[in-house]
Amino acid sequence: MIVMYGIKNCDTIKKARRWLETHGVEYRFHDYRADGLNAEFLHTAISELGWEALLNTRGTTWRKLDESQRARITDADSAAKLMLEMPAIIKRPLLCAPGQPMLLGFSETLYSDFIR
Helix, strand or coil, X not given: CEEEEECCCCHHHHXXXXXXXXXXXXXXXXXXXXXXXXXXXXXXXXXXXXXXXXXXXXXXXXXXXXXXXXXXXXXXHHHHHHHHHCHHHECCCEEECCCCCCEECCCHHHHHHHHC
């Protein structure tokens, strides 16, 4: 079963979910805020994708941090700590399927390739 990780009110999540549903793809949605964020899963994602890719430095949550908070994010451990405290700071969507590499972000082309 494919699992999409994100936050339900995110516009990119809405587009990605709409794409999956339009293409008849069965999936489960895991909302970081409602369902929580497992540290073990986060460390797996960081190992596979890199903390820099997962940390959304273009979003509102990052921009709301003061400069000293941003400056403390220098490695995987500090990034993971922040992501566990503020899961909205994780780039989304994150798509996972058994036996496949994780897919971060959304584009129709990437999703088409991922689903095949």
